[in-house]
Amino acid sequence: MSTVLAGGRWIRADLRARKGPAALTVLVVAGIVAALITAVTLLEDGTNPWRGLFAQTDGAHVWVHTDDSPQVALDRIDGVTRTAGPYRSAPVTVVQDGKKEPAALRAMPAAPPPVAHPVVTEGGWLDGSQPDGVVVERSFANALRLRVGAPFTVVALSGERHTLYVRGIADSAEQGFYPEWAPGLAWVLPAALDQVEPMLGRSEWVTGLRLADPEATQVVSQRVVVMLEDKVQRVYTWREVRAAMELDNRLLGTLLALFGVVGLVAAALALANAAGGRVLGQLRDLATLKSLGFTGGQVALLLIAEHGALGLLGVALGAAAGWGSTVAVLGATSVAPGPVLSIVGGTAVVVLAAVAVPAWRGARTPPIPDVPSAPPRGHLSRLARLALLVRLPPALVLGTRDAFTRRVPAFLTAFGLAVPMMMITIGLGVWATLDDFLRHPEQVGQHAGVYVRPGKLDSAEARRLAELDPGVATAYPGAEVDALAPGAARSVRVRALGGSADPYPFPVVEGRMYAQPGEAVAGQGLLDLLGLKIGDRVRLTVGGSPLIVRIVGRAVEPDQDGEVLSLGLDSLAAKDSVPPEFYALALKPGTDRAEVRARLLAESGEALDVQLAVNPADRLSVIRAVIVALIAVLALIGLANLLTASALGLRDHAFDLAVLKAMGLTPRQVMATLVTGTGLLVALGVGAGTAAGAAVATWLIDLQGQTSGVGAGIGRPPSPLTLAVAVLVAVGAALAVALIPARRAARAQVPVTSR
Amino acid sequence: MTPVVKTVNLVKIYSDGAVPVPAVRGVDLQVEPGEFVAVMGPSGSGKSTLVHMLGGLDTRTSGEIWLDGKRVDTLSESAWALLRREKIGFVFQFFNLVANMTVGDNVELPALLAGVSPKVARERRESLLAALNLTERADAAPAQLSGGEQQRVALARALANKPSLLLADEPTGNLDSRNTRDVLRLLGEVHKEGQTIVMVTHDARVAALADRLVSLFDGEIVDDGRIARRRSRTAGEVIDLR
Numbered sequence: 001m002s003t004v005l006a007g008g009r010w011i012r013a014d015l016r017a018r019k020g021p022a023a024l025t026v027l028v029v030a031g032i033v034a035a036l037i038t039a040v041t042l043l044e045d046g047t048n049p050w051r052g053l054f055a056q057t058d059g060a061h062v063w064v065h066t067d068d069s070p071q072v073a074l075d076r077i078d079g080v081t082r083t084a085g086p087y088r089s090a091p092v093t094v095v096q097d098g099k100k101e102p103a104a105l106r107a108m109p110a111a112p113p114p115v116a117h118p119v120v121t122e123g124g125w126l127d128g129s130q131p132d133g134v135v136v137e138r139s140f141a142n143a144l145r146l147r148v149g150a151p152f153t154v155v156a157l158s159g160e161r162h163t164l165y166v167r168g169i170a171d172s173a174e175q176g177f178y179p180e181w182a183p184g185l186a187w188v189l190p191a192a193l194d195q196v197e198p199m200l201g202r203s204e205w206v207t208g209l210r211l212a213d214p215e216a217t218q219v220v221s222q223r224v225v226v227m228l229e230d231k232v233q234r235v236y237t238w239r240e241v242r243a244a245m246e247l248d249n250r251l252l253g254t255l256l257a258l259f260g261v262v263g264l265v266a267a268a269l270a271l272a273n274a275a276g277g278r279v280l281g282q283l284r285d286l287a288t289l290k291s292l293g294f295t296g297g298q299v300a301l302l303l304i305a306e307h308g309a310l311g312l313l314g315v316a317l318g319a320a321a322g323w324g325s326t327v328a329v330l331g332a333t334s335v336a337p338g339p340v341l342s343i344v345g346g347t348a349v350v351v352l353a354a355v356a357v358p359a360w361r362g363a364r365t366p367p368i369p370d371v372p373s374a375p376p377r378g379h380l381s382r383l384a385r386l387a388l389l390v391r392l393p394p395a396l397v398l399g400t401r402d403a404f405t406r407r408v409p410a411f412l413t414a415f416g417l418a419v420p421m422m423m424i425t426i427g428l429g430v431w432a433t434l435d436d437f438l439r440h441p442e443q444v445g446q447h448a449g450v451y452v453r454p455g456k457l458d459s460a461e462a463r464r465l466a467e468l469d470p471g472v473a474t475a476y477p478g479a480e481v482d483a484l485a486p487g488a489a490r491s492v493r494v495r496a497l498g499g500s501a502d503p504y505p506f507p508v509v510e511g512r513m514y515a516q517p518g519e520a521v522a523g524q525g526l527l528d529l530l531g532l533k534i535g536d537r538v539r540l541t542v543g544g545s546p547l548i549v550r551i552v553g554r555a556v557e558p559d560q561d562g563e564v565l566s567l568g569l570d571s572l573a574a575k576d577s578v579p580p581e582f583y584a585l586a587l588k589p590g591t592d593r594a595e596v597r598a599r600l601l602a603e604s605g606e607a608l609d610v611q612l613a614v615n616p617a618d619r620l621s622v623i624r625a626v627i628v629a630l631i632a633v634l635a636l637i638g639l640a641n642l643l644t645a646s647a648l649g650l651r652d653h654a655f656d657l658a659v660l661k662a663m664g665l666t667p668r669q670v671m672a673t674l675v676t677g678t679g680l681l682v683a684l685g686v687g688a689g690t691a692a693g694a695a696v697a698t699w700l701i702d703l704q705g706q707t708s709g710v711g712a713g714i715g716r717p718p719s720p721l722t723l724a725v726a727v728l729v730a731v732g733a734a735l736a737v738a739l740i741p742a743r744r745a746a747r748a749q750v751p752v753t754s755r
Numbered sequence: 756m757t758p759v760v761k762t763v764n765l766v767k768i769y770s771d772g773a774v775p776v777p778a779v780r781g782v783d784l785q786v787e788p789g790e791f792v793a794v795m796g797p798s799g800s801g802k803s804t805l806v807h808m809l810g811g812l813d814t815r816t817s818g819e820i821w822l823d824g825k826r827v828d829t830l831s832e833s834a835w836a837l838l839r840r841e842k843i844g845f846v847f848q849f850f851n852l853v854a855n856m857t858v859g860d861n862v863e864l865p866a867l868l869a870g871v872s873p874k875v876a877r878e879r880r881e882s883l884l885a886a887l888n889l890t891e892r893a894d895a896a897p898a899q900l901s902g903g904e905q906q907r908v909a910l911a912r913a914l915a916n917k918p919s920l921l922l923a924d925e926p927t928g929n930l931d932s933r934n935t936r937d938v939l940r941l942l943g944e945v946h947k948e949g950q951t952i953v954m955v956t957h958d959a960r961v962a963a964l965a966d967r968l969v970s971l972f973d974g975e976i977v978d979d980g981r982i983a984r985r986r987s988r989t990a991g992e993v994i995d996l997r
Contacts, residue, residue, distance in 0.1 A: 002870035009864060013856040288851040291812055292912075293840030293868050295833035367812045367836075 003298050010289065011306045018278070021647075022310055024640045025274055029314025030321060031633035032263045033347050037322030039256030040339040050173060050242040053119075059173035060084050060116040060208025062221050065234040065482075067543065069205045077209070077223050079216045084116035084208035088190070090197035091183065092154040093609060095161075096144045100609045102183035103140065105154065105197070106206065107190040116174060116208040118187060123148035123168030126189050133167035133189070139177035140184030141169045152186070154196060159456045162196045164188065174208065176244025204233055214238065225484055230544030234482040234491040243561060254704060255430065255623060259423055259630045263637065264347060266419040268354040270640040273412045275307040276358035277644035280409075281651045283365045290367035300363035304355055311351030319344050395669040398660070399676020402649065409648055410681055416641035417685030418692065420634035421730060425693025426700060427627045427634075428718035428726060433701050434624065436716045437617035444558050444714065445566075446613045447505045448476060448584035449593040452600060453609035459579035465603050466583050471591035476504045477569055477580030483540035483547060485530055492526055493564045494542060496577055497584055500568030504584065509713030510534060511553030517571045520549040524711030525562025527554060540565070545573050556705075556713050638730070639737065642682065646738045649677045650745050657745060667746040674742035675735060682734040690727050694718065757824040759920050759951045760786040760809055765818035765828075767804050767974075778804040780974035781818070786953060788919075791946045793965035794955045801974035802955045806922045809953065810843050811835030823919055840869045844913030848925035850905040852897035858908050859884070859893035865915040876915075883911040887941065903934025910941055914950070921945070923954040927961055939964055 015022050053059070064074070066086070075083045088107045093100045110128045112118070118125075118135065126133055134152045136144075146152065152164040170187070178184040188196070197203060211220060217237040225232055279286070286299055294302070323340060404410050437444050452475075454462040459477075466475045478497040485492050498504035500517045508521055511534040522532065532538060532551055540547045549567055557564050569577045587596060597610045660670050694717050701715030718726070767779040778801040786792050794802045807813035809820065811830065820828040822842060830838065839845075844865075852861045859880055866876035884890050887907045897905055906926060913921055923942070927935040943964060946952055956962050963982065970978035 002868055005873060006864050006867040009860050009867065010853065010856065013853070013860060017855040284851065285853050285855070288853055290836060291810070291839065291845050291847075291851070292865050293836050293838075295836040297833065298836075367832075368807055 003294070006294075007298065007302045007305070010302060011309075014282075014306060015310075021274060021278075021640065021643050024636060024643065025271060025307075025310045026314040026317065028267050028270060028633065028636045028640055029311050029347070029351060030318035031636060032260060032267045033315050033318025033343065034322035034325070035256050035263060035630065035633065036260035036343050036347070037319060037340050038326055039254075039260050040343060041322075041326045042256065050238075050245045053171050053173035054238065056119045056171065057117055057173045058115050058210070059238065061211040061214055061238045062209040062217055062224065063174060063236055064207045064209070064221075064224050064228070064232060065089075066205045066207070066228055066231045067233055068231055070207060070228055070231065074207060074209060074224065074227070077220055077227075079211050079213060079220050080209045081212050082115045082210045084113050084210070086205040086207040088193060088200075088203045089206045090156070090193060090203045092156050092196065094144065094184070094186075095153045095155060096146070099144075100155075101140075101144060101178075103154065103186055104183045105134075105193055106185060106187050107193040108187045110189060115210045116172075118170035118172045118174075120168045120170045123166065125168055125170070126187060127167065128189065130165075130167060131189060131192055132164050134164040134192070135168040135170050135187045136166055137175075137178065137185040138169050138171050140186065141166070143178050143184070155456075156197050157202050158197075158199075160196075164192065164196075173238075173241060176241055181244050230541070232484060232541075233543060235484065236491060256626060256630075258700070259427070259634075262419065262423050263630070263633060264350060266416065266423070266634070266637045268350050269412065269416045269419065270637045270644075271307070271311055271351060272354040272357060273409070273416050273641055274644045275303070275355045276361070276412075277409065277648040278307070279303060279358045279362035280648060283362070286362050286365050287367050290365070296363040299365075300359045303359035303362050304352065307355035307359065308352050311355065312348055315344055315347050315351060318347075393669075393672070395665065395672035396676050398673045400680060402673065402677035403680040406648070409645070413641055413645040413678075413681045414685035414688065417638050417682060417730075417734075418689035420638045421686050421689025421726075422693035422696075423634050424631050424726060424730075425690050425718060425723065426697045427631055428722055429693070429697030429701060429716065431624065431627055432716045432718045432722065433714060434617045437615055437714075441613070441615055442505060443507050444556055444615075444710075445507055446615060448586045449613050450585040450587065450596050450600075451582050451611045451613065452585060453582045453611075454579075456607040457604060462604075462608055463580075463583055465600060465608065466585055469585075469596055469599055469603070471587050471596040471599070472585045473588045474586045476584040476586065477582075478504075478584050479569060479572060479577050479581040481542050481572070481576050483542045483565070485538070485540055492529065492540070493560050494540065494547065494572070495564055495566045496569040496572045497566065498568060500570050503568055504566075506555040506566050507713070508553040508555050509711065511551075514552055514567060514571075517568060518549055519552045520565050520567035520571065521553040521555045522551050522566070523555060523557025523560075523562030523564045524706055525557065525560070526565055527551070529563055538565075542573065542576055545575070547572070554711055556711050558710050562710050638734070642678070642734050642737050645681060646678050646741055649674060649738075650741055671739070671742045671746040674745060675738050678738040678742075679731070679735050682738070683731055686727055686730045686734070690723055694723060756788060758785045758821070759788050759790075759823060760784065760953070761819075761821040762809070763819040763821075765805070765808065765820065766816045767801070767808060767813065768816045778974055779808070779815075782971075782974070782976055784969065784976065784979075786920075786951060788951055789946075789949050790967060791942075791952045791965045792954070792967045792969055793962035794953065794969045794971060795957060795959070795962050796971035797957065800971040802957075802971045803924055804974075805971065806924050806953060806955050809920070810845055810922045811839060812845075840865065841916060842919045844916070844918040844921045846906070846909050846913050846921070846923040846926045848928040850897070850902070850909045850929075852905055852908055852912070854897060857894050857896060858889065858900065861897065861908060862911045862915055865912055869916045871916075879915055880911075883915060884908075887911050901934070902930050903937050906930060906934065906938050907941065910938065910945075914945060919951060921950055921952045923952065925955055925957070927956070927958065935961070 069086050074080065090105045092103050092105050094103045108126065110126050112125060120135065121138060126135055136146055136152065146166050148166050148168060150166045152166050154162050154164065156162065172185060175181050175185060209220060211217065221235045221237065224235060289299060319340065441449065452462055452466050463475055463477065466472055476498040478495070481494050482491040483494045500514055500519065503513055506513065506521055514520055527533065530538060534551055534554060537548065537550045549571060555566055569580065585596065587593065593612050597612060600608055600610045657670060660673065698715035698717050702712035705714045706712045762782055762784045765779055765782045769776040769778055782805060794805060796802045804813060808815050811827070815828050818828065819826060827838060862880040862883055863876045866879050867873065884893055887910065889904065889907060892900060892904065897908065900908065927938055930938060939961060942952060954965065962968055965982060967981050969976055
């Protein structure tokens with residue numbers, strides 16, 4: 001108890017004497033913990049709405065689209081507990097505020113089914129008394145800015161317009177969110193669908209299967225494909241729906257987690273460095289405490305309590321901030337307490353471990369306060385000798401010598417700056433990659449910026465209009481179909497664009513471009529899904545007819561998790577490719593896409609359906625905000641290390657200052673000596689960190705690209721100019737920080753004192 | 756009467772380097788309660804090492820140390836620390852005030868450490884600082900004080916727990932003559948109140964204040980004798996160091 005009182009006094013006094021660095025320590029730890037908690041929340045399924053939606057709607061695990069009502073008993077398949085549907089579904093275009101959006105109009109009874117029943121969030125469910133009512137899936141309704149009671153105008157394939165009225169807005173776990181998952185989904189009564197689309201041949205039938213074991217999707221869907229043979233259009237499972245709902249969160253979470261974990265290591269280093277530097281500066285005070293009657297163990301506890309408390313305060317603040325911000329943005333249910341608690345516990349352990357080593361060192365100091373704790377003196381370092389050889393000014397030589405007198409702190413300082421700098425460089429690399437997406441959309445498969453569907457016009461007319469436009473360089477005819485892959489429990493996207501002889505310029509990063517019918521390029525996701533490699537032949541089924549192609553290359557593929565096969569239109573069967581479903585318009589350089597769209601709409605009298613391609617970078621723009629925040633935290637870590645190094649340097653050389661002055665160095669030269677000592681380590685650390693960051697940035701981004709299915713080949717290192725500016729800013733800021741105390745020390749009247 | 760300190764054949768050999776360096780070579784010393792002993796000797800004679808061993812700041816190589824009739828040389832470092840809280844006060848050449856703490860906190864620290872309540876510790880500090888004429892400097896940082904003032908604070912701190920033994924290692928070594936006189940007067944006063952003091956110095960004029968002078972040379976006692984004192988009223992006032 002007595003020691004607690006006395007020790008408390010000492011801790012309070014010490015913290016008061018170094019408010020700035022103490023606050024910095026708290027901030028650094030808080031920033032890292034907040035980043036980690038946000039990361040884990042984003043990575044946890046908790047943020048993924050799929051789980052909740054699936055439970056609420058009693059969702060189906062497998063969805064089967066067939067071109068005719070399935071005549072076989074799908075519910076007899078082993079493992080299938082119940083089925084939903086089959087529901088007839090017709091493709092329509094929704095016209096809203098002059099925009100046209102693709103939609104699937106699904107016939108559903110007025111009594112909601114037991115399995116995969118949409119959950120109404122606004123308004124009500126379909127009702128037989130209002131046959132023109134429609135219930136719209138929520139993300140689709142949001143995209144169209146639809147409210148309950150609003151008119152819902154659909155254009156059927158025949159070109160006929162029908163106006164329905166929104167009766168309700170509902171959640172569903174049947175498909176991902178619009179517009180990532182298109183077409184949008186809307187439910188009508190069967191009678192209403194018969195009116196909108198009387199032709200059964202233009203419809204498909206959708207059946208949902210609920211399984212006893214969610215892991216059995218593979219087996220079940222293969223059985224379905226075998227049983228229905230060529231009737232199957234498309235099969236997908238809950239995994240694709242879940243993946244579609246979580247795509248962006250995951251990427252962000254991975255980025256945050258990477259920065260958070262490396263940042264934690266850096267923060268632990270900075271903390272150990274700061275505590276160590278402080279302890280080194282206090283050895284005499286610690287010795288005095290021991291001479292007054294503190295035992296070694298008590299001194300160690302004192303130091304752990306002081307420095308650990310700062311870290312723990314940071315952990316608490318960071319946890320509160322991370323928790324608070326995720327709750328504010330994603331809702332209270334999104335935060336899983338388990339992982340958050342383990343992060344809090346884990347970082348607390350890391351913090352205590354980081355301060356334990358310097359505390360133990362401090363406790364071992366002998367209790368005789370008059371023994372000077374001088375830095376190891378000795379010969380000039382090799383670097384200093386080199387500096388002498390090339391006749392550098394004496395201040396630089398002395399500074400160079402000082403930089404390395406304490407080897408371990410020197411290493412810690414340089415390393416402590418190198419790690420944040422490396423992460424900053426990686427962050428800049430991510431930034432450069434996003435910029436590159438925007439500046440060179442053709443490198444991520446978006447050579448064409450505008451997509452035109454014929455709409456009411458016939459295909460040739462649409463093509464003529466498109467090619468007439470002054471902004472359009474080339475119009476590539478194209479079609480997209482779903483294909484069933486052997487062994488895979490679901491459909492993949494086949495995208496046919498341009499001819500095999502004059503192919504659409506897909507960004508092929510491995511192998512070669514296809515050059516003749518029967519050849520194709522694939523995204524990384526598809527290669528991984530089917531276990532293929534370049535050169536393999538693959539047999540797919542498109543609407544009953546086989547499609548056999550040889551994969552000759554891999555293209556960067558930002559859509560559909562990379563599970564896309566791209567080929568020439570002439571590789572598809574005529575029934576799928578004639579007439580072309582749409583035209584991809586490659587624009588002339590410098591043409592504004594919106595202008596082209598407006599012109600085409602005007603030319604065709606709103607008959608054409610014109611859509612702009614969505615750049616993946618636009619979806620990921622939130623990453624930029626995260627990068628800025630992370631760079632700020634990392635800069636704080638660097639600053640903490642720098643202050644430690646600077647304080648330690650001053651302490652070590654307080655005695656030398658008088659001697660240096662006595663030897664005839666001007667205050668300016670003394671200052672230069674001190675700044676050189678720190679600056680050299682800074683330059684070393686920043687240089688090494690930048691080099692390491694630049695070396696791994698591209699590789700890391702490509703690795704992330706590969707795991708997310710986009711495929712390697714997207715990563716871009718930061719430009720040399722960006723790097724040079726980053727290095728200059730870092731070193732310049734560091735020197736400025738080191739300059740202030742050095743200047744003060746150089747001007748102060750330093751008596752020849754002891755330590 | 757039990758001697759406050761007794762050493763029996765005390766030896767300290769530094770063996771950090773290649774060659775062992777004997778600093779103290781068989782010292783037998785006995786200090787009676789209320790005695791003021793000055794230890795003198797040239798640089799390197801082992802006088803500082805001797806006081807450090809007496810206070811447990813340094814370990815002995817062989818021999819015995821008895822404090823208040825108990826053998827203490829066998830104590831662990833922690834046990835020594837606990838012992839110092841109650842029985843030993845230290846004054847160093849370079850004052851060694853805890854730089855971050857105020858003067859007042861520096862003086863209160865040993866009392867708090869000894870388990871005294873904060874209220875009593877504060878009372879003690881106030882009376883000590885008042886006695887040393889430092890009351891208005893209680894909230895100042897040590898760095899704002901002159902050397903003499905700092906040493907007076909250090910003395911107050913050393914006396915905070917009324918230790919049975921006050922060890923002073925060159926207490927005036929870093930002071931000018933005026934401050935030296937002040938500090939010596941204070942030492943004289945506490946001695947007059949019965950405080951046992953062992954003081955290391957290499958200044959004969961400072962040593963002249965003591966009752967007894969022990970001369971060390973090469974780690975051995977070469978002379979030990981009472982100072983024949985022309986004692987007038989108080990020990991402190993007879994010396995004029997101007």
